[in-house]
Amino acid sequence: MVDGWQWDSSLFKGASAYYERGRLPYAPGFVETLAKVLGLDGGGRLLDVGCGPGIVALALAPFFTEVVGIDPDEDMLAEAERQAVRREVTNARWVAARAEDLPAGLGEFRVVVFAQSFHWTDRDRVAATVLDMLEPGGAFVHMSGLKDPPAEPPLPLPSPPYAQIRELVLRYLGPVRRAGKGTLPNGTPGREDLVIARAGFENFQRHVVPAGQVVDRTPDDIVAWVFSHSGSAPHLFGDRLADFERDLRAVLRQASPGNRFAEHLPATDIMTWRKPPR
DSSP, X not given: OOXXXXXXXXXXXXXXXXXXXXXOOXXXXXXXXXXXXXXXXXXXXXXXXXXXXXXXXXXXXXXXXXXXXXXXXXXXXXXXXXXXXXXXXXXXXXXXXXXXXXXXXXXXXXXXXXXXXXXXXXXHHHHHHXXXXXXXXXXXXXXXXXXXOOOOOOOSSOOOOHHHHHHHHHHHHOSSOEETTEEOTTOOOOOXXXXXXXXXOEEEEEEEXXXXXXXXXXXXXXXXXXXXXXXXXXGGGGGGHHHHHXXXXXXXXXXXXXXXXXXXXXXXXXXXXXXXXX
């Protein structure tokens, strides 16, 4: 659990409509990497904790008998269901729950994945619960963008002005990062490896899935990126939301008069642990 912060249901309020457009995708090879590393064969069940709009669960659905996504945000789950219907994924279901509600009567799983969500949880408690929910030899998977990536070649267009965007958010919302009704004075915790090993998992492996492709981004994409984050979710701005978006778009116009940006797609960092066999 993040020190000094208490979860509340407004954490990602209003963000679901912006999530898929705003967030850069995981590296294109992450599904194939997980299938190979975990020996996925179309059987067993997957649990995606903090599934958001179902990005990871839906991508992995063909490799399991059933996938279950849990998230406390009803709007995120509604978007996941819409995406499942659009993609004709029929073996996925969505449950409104927090990680701390597990096991929640959901049964046993071959793989449990946390994609940029584990840091929001009571980590020691949740890791111990997940250990009990996995079949012998089952896998705990942690996914995120690669921290401290290597230098990339120059871009053909301006990159999004993230430093200026952060300054604008702080000007509107205050000097400490917001998170729901609270703040994150010390940021989010790290060292997942220590927490998960302490719970009794073993056989740690790390796999970095390369990317680096150049992705074109529009001002609408960058606005969606801002509103997809808990620290700048739309509800935090209250009756100043329209003013903030106006000022945000002005920052973007100044950074790129042609209204086009480019970014390198980041590598995806995948860490896996195994539940000991019987």
